[in-house]
Amino acid sequence: MENSKKAEILAKALPYIQQHKGRTIVIKYGGSAMLDQSLKDAVINDLVLMKCVGINVVVVHGGGPEINKLLKKVNKESKFINGLRYTDKETMDIAQMVLAGKINKDLVAMIYKNGGKAVGFCGIDGNMLQAKKIDSADDLGFVGEITKVTTDIIINSTNAGYIPVISSIALGEDMETVYNINADTAASSIASALGAEKLILLTDVAGILADPSDSFTLISQLDLEEISVLSSNGILKGGMIPKVKCCSDAIKAGVNRSHIIDGRVQHSLLLELFTDEGIGTMIK
Amino acid sequence: MENSKKAEILAKALPYIQQHKGRTIVIKYGGSAMLDQSLKDAVINDLVLMKCVGINVVVVHGGGPEINKLLKKVNKESKFINGLRYTDKETMDIAQMVLAGKINKDLVAMIYKNGGKAVGFCGIDGNMLQAKKIDSADDLGFVGEITKVTTDIIINSTNAGYIPVISSIALGEDMETVYNINADTAASSIASALGAEKLILLTDVAGILADPSDSFTLISQLDLEEISVLSSNGILKGGMIPKVKCCSDAIKAGVNRSHIIDGRVQHSLLLELFTDEGIGTMIK
Amino acid sequence: MENSKKAEILAKALPYIQQHKGRTIVIKYGGSAMLDQSLKDAVINDLVLMKCVGINVVVVHGGGPEINKLLKKVNKESKFINGLRYTDKETMDIAQMVLAGKINKDLVAMIYKNGGKAVGFCGIDGNMLQAKKIDSADDLGFVGEITKVTTDIIINSTNAGYIPVISSIALGEDMETVYNINADTAASSIASALGAEKLILLTDVAGILADPSDSFTLISQLDLEEISVLSSNGILKGGMIPKVKCCSDAIKAGVNRSHIIDGRVQHSLLLELFTDEGIGTMIK
């Protein structure tokens, strides 16, 4: 491409950079974008670029597949209750080690590799995420729901120029029991507590589809009212339901925009934030 | 262009943004880039973008053509001495009004128009530029050379988020006489006093040419030693000589890089700062 | 005079200095005090002294006579509409150059000459004064009325030890059109936005006279109610009407005291601020 085109594209990014500068954006990082090395490289590059132009980037991650790998390695058989995995103490320990010890620190290292600065936390650090056992029909073991978010160390590290990278595990109110937390939910709670401008869920779908079987039916924008219509119409289904709930909860708690975007597309974060077209579904 | 290309280009700007972030870059703005409305729009957009990604942008400007226009309007005939214009008191007053009252404030307004923030100064404000009568064979009247730069108000306004825009006039040591200062020189002195990372002169040439008649002979990089060779070889000629001197003086005073770039090219600032190829001649 | 008297006078200034220290006083500087060199010297000395003893001095100036001089020089004939001058684009450019480029910077230089520190701004800088076309029966061209005052750069420069000197021109809400603003009005708006302690208009009259033809009938103090009586009685006349309006508007917006004082008297500012007798008319 000629240089003049390049300069033109950079110049056109200005209003978007101006718009996001100084704002806080919480990104739930997961799915394919975390498994495919080339996508992973692009995501990390995007996060560092976003931080670099003045956005307060906060990353929340889960890591189901890697937890499963280690569970398998230690020959841990999982107990299932009505199709949901029961998290016993040994599984919880494995999850904690994989999330807070492996994935988290590997992400921090990758950010440094890309010229950024990062610190990895889990919800225990700085008493960031406090939780209680999740309220559900079946006992799922050490699966928790967040009861309080303390944002001090997120804000301190953000202000000191670091990207905080957060594992979705939390400490019980007894200050002893550790709980596994769904990463979408953790990201939503953190975005709410921070009064973030945006919550972005990097997923393995194009966004919300009017007809889930037809990727050309992407809905690019929805408000809370339209979501409740979609819900009652049964258009929202399966794994999309909790994701949309995370987005809606954040909006209700004061987050300005929630986004479900396609992590399988290279640089989907930049496309969403710095181009006219955007990507995925925005909920407001 | 497709979105994926756009995202790719933005992503590739990251290392350049990282490199320049937090650094001070002094830009001498003048020539065609100041006269052609479309180039002017692009330059202002670039300045605001640079500030937006964390560069401490400082703009220094002259404005010969507009001064001439007003001189003509008031029927002021200029006296010439060995081909150089003699700046009498009336001419100086006209220059001060045009530079500090018109061009300066119009640039500030344009920066606001593009979503940036700016404050306009001349060298009298905050006692920023102190000067004495220039030391030359012929008496040129109120033409001065800088004896002291006080950077307080530049730094204060930069830190407060503004782009300082500076007219190249200065106050004499008697705190009364006002002098006209060559804008390239003023930019060079200010860059030196600020310990800037870069001094960039926006000019009406492609850069330094090995054969001035052949624009394909652009020299993209020179060090001080190579410059003295070029000088003694007579390759540097005419108006290029003082420009190169400004660049060299800044380097000697601790500025890291000086650049002579082509203001006639759209977004030449972005090309220089944020692409692999760069533009013009860099002196180090 | 003997030394003991001098010391006595200085000692007696203490309670006044204590009273004004740390307060903000906005002075509209204009009229004879700006034309006569000896009065000008005294005013500048007084401003520097006021700043020096801890008063936050803010200076607002106009400059009709000097604008007229340049208009004449460029052979610009003015169009009049019902006796009011029509400000076309060319006239506006001339006004901008004279005010922001000449008078403003000359005042800054004089403050340095007297040992003070100053920075000159116009309403475009820092987006300080935003305006729209004035609402009047006849189209007066680029004459504006202020719609918003942004005080950031005034406060920053005040806190950094400088006297801000402000030209009464403003930027339209389109961030492009420049408007001429009446300097009394600009001073009043700025005093209001700053929550100033005092607004002082330096004028060419002794103050408000009960009998305008008899200077012995000076009214030294008035409140808003008394002013409306004077207005309905027709005692306020001609140019005094808008001046009193500026004073009243400031009081209504929270300024503590407005003053109309005689700029033709040497050191009238010091007399008003630091002696028992005061000078001119105070509106509260």
Place this chain on the structure above:
Amino acid sequence: MENSKKAEILAKALPYIQQHKGRTIVIKYGGSAMLDQSLKDAVINDLVLMKCVGINVVVVHGGGPEINKLLKKVNKESKFINGLRYTDKETMDIAQMVLAGKINKDLVAMIYKNGGKAVGFCGIDGNMLQAKKIDSADDLGFVGEITKVTTDIIINSTNAGYIPVISSIALGEDMETVYNINADTAASSIASALGAEKLILLTDVAGILADPSDSFTLISQLDLEEISVLSSNGILKGGMIPKVKCCSDAIKAGVNRSHIIDGRVQHSLLLELFTDEGIGTMIK
């Protein structure tokens, strides 16, 4: 015990608290004190008390036994080279998970349980510990030695009231390879980089014994010269040699005192810091 005795003991702690207040003490936590629950409780209580009276406590930990447990669980057989374990990539991953994911976060939780505040880091976070492959006769795999310590996040978290708890793993200069670091060495390097007042190694011995078989021969104080004598005399043996080297290196780098104390004694930290008798061996 009667109250008066209690008060007396508290009162006597004053000079010690005064002495240590505001100073930085780096504690290498490991051995029995980490395995026995009652000792563990006491150590955590002591750390929180030390922080509470104004000491800047920094905790560094290893965790060999827990790493071995997980290695065994995943049926990982270790390769040994001249009696030293070879750390292959899989072993390194296990170590990283156990140290940074499990032990580290459990310590943070325990500090909260005791009313303190903590944040857990590993050497990758904030690029705190940079390392290269250890220089040794045999290739030991991913075992590193520290080449640079960046203390920013330690100091930030300390100043914000947190106890930083640090896992002894480090990032290679390629910003990709992760290395296992001996925890005593990591503590020594961190104490040196912080200019700490003290480095304390919690060990499973009483201190340095003149006759290692006779615990009544404890040497309570040694200087660097006496240490070289002990070394050449062969009195320092086995695992004590690297520990004493860590202590000496810290002293040479400016740490004021290094201590080898008995982690098997309840509240050994308090005994060392807040009583006349002290405990273990002090190196200065």
Place this chain on the structure above:
Amino acid sequence: MENSKKAEILAKALPYIQQHKGRTIVIKYGGSAMLDQSLKDAVINDLVLMKCVGINVVVVHGGGPEINKLLKKVNKESKFINGLRYTDKETMDIAQMVLAGKINKDLVAMIYKNGGKAVGFCGIDGNMLQAKKIDSADDLGFVGEITKVTTDIIINSTNAGYIPVISSIALGEDMETVYNINADTAASSIASALGAEKLILLTDVAGILADPSDSFTLISQLDLEEISVLSSNGILKGGMIPKVKCCSDAIKAGVNRSHIIDGRVQHSLLLELFTDEGIGTMIK
């Protein structure tokens, strides 16, 4: 005592230190604890320890016995009115000198002797205590009651690491007359103005006794309601009445707890603050 016990006691102080850290505690120092040298040493040690562990200690003192000594020395006979001493100007001067000149400065010296840092003030300094003549049936001369407390210099010196030691004399609203103030009252007013956590009166009694003749009937805790019952029952008598009023007034003004403790017991402050048992009577 063995070391392990000592460590145990120190370790047990942790929750109390955590509880009081960063809180403000105002101590009225007087009575036997000020006369007996060994008690005095212990009190000063306790104050320095409290400050050292992060409590904002503020000391208020009177000094009747020492005033009487100097009155006797200058052969000043006291006039009594209905059994109350009349404070004439000469007596007031003596009181001022003894309190602000002798006792105050001696306490400051003792704090330094014990390794602490202190500054001595009286209510005149920083206009800390403003008073008017006390409102009473009989004219008692220069005995005042506090009308305003200005806490600036207390807070400044506290934040700078000093223990402020305050003599209970005050300046009249005429800024000229000096008044003697009851020290309990002064302490209560200062605690209220500071929004202190605790007010502690060091007295010569064990606390409030249900049967004043039987020291085994100490009431360890009372709320405001229970106090009004005790008052109407006539159980509060003599000197205890104003002391309890000082305590109650502070509680009503927002102080969290008031304490009447036995200054005759060694380290009574430490016993109250850092042990399970506490001492004396707490009012809440």
Place this chain on the structure above:
Amino acid sequence: MENSKKAEILAKALPYIQQHKGRTIVIKYGGSAMLDQSLKDAVINDLVLMKCVGINVVVVHGGGPEINKLLKKVNKESKFINGLRYTDKETMDIAQMVLAGKINKDLVAMIYKNGGKAVGFCGIDGNMLQAKKIDSADDLGFVGEITKVTTDIIINSTNAGYIPVISSIALGEDMETVYNINADTAASSIASALGAEKLILLTDVAGILADPSDSFTLISQLDLEEISVLSSNGILKGGMIPKVKCCSDAIKAGVNRSHIIDGRVQHSLLLELFTDEGIGTMIK
């Protein structure tokens, strides 16, 4: 006097105020200026005015006559040794009470009466003045010489807007013994430790006279060399010798100017600081 003259005098004070603003001036206050009520009023007014225009005023005082009055009242007979008073413990206590308890606090009150703000200290507060027994042929008891000056509380109170008023007594290195210090010496040491601009001794003489019997022979300026000539010529005599030594010592320690001025003249401080003529003798 007419107003115009008043304004003129105020205006002429500007360069002096500019010169002294932000500088530290230590004034030794004593002699007649402390005994005569009208002079006292004038001095306090001057101090408040100086502070008000931005000078960092520090006041040091003695108080021999008032100490004598109280000694007489308590029938304390003084022992003299070679004509010098022996300061036994009782005398020291009296001095401490009079200086730190009476004179100091009365000065603070007077400053408030004049609209200023002040805090009174003695050398014990903040461990400001440390001393040892004076080194002299005869044992003079508790007369000390300063060994260390700690300026923290002086600087803190100055920066917080207060005039520090300091009694010239000091604490021994044993942190127990209190010493009486000559007030001129204390002022000189404090000025030196503060790196003051000026030390001013308010005395009962016109300054240094070439012929002490002829007040028309005032020497208005001397440098250190000229002083040693005067000393060897025997022109400096009696009480003037130690005063000149205090002045010289301060100059040698970096104070810019020392002044011996006539405290018997109304507003002598203002005359020295704010008029062309000055007063007394300046040593530089």
